[in-house]
Amino acid sequence: MSGPECCSNPPSLNPSRGCGHVDKVGGVDSYFSGSSHSKLALLMLSDVFGYEAPNLRKFADKVAAAGYYVVVPDLLDGER
Secondary structure, eight states: OOOHHHHSSOOOOOTTOSSSEEEEETTEEEEEESOTTOSEEEEOOOOTTOTTOHHHHHHHHHHHHTTEEEEEEOTTTTOO
């Protein structure tokens, strides 16, 4: 469980940030980065700040640049 200091200074969230795009998979909003034709894929899960956290998207984009197709689902369903 996260301590209160974790949430006292949350990042600025921006749904349009990152090199990838947002789409739905199985009814869940998800951030996609990289080529969907890649033979390598990675499912990334977010922390308490959700899938719109800028550092998570930067990391997803970095992994995608290494040749992976990265999917980051919004498992918190927009809640933070």
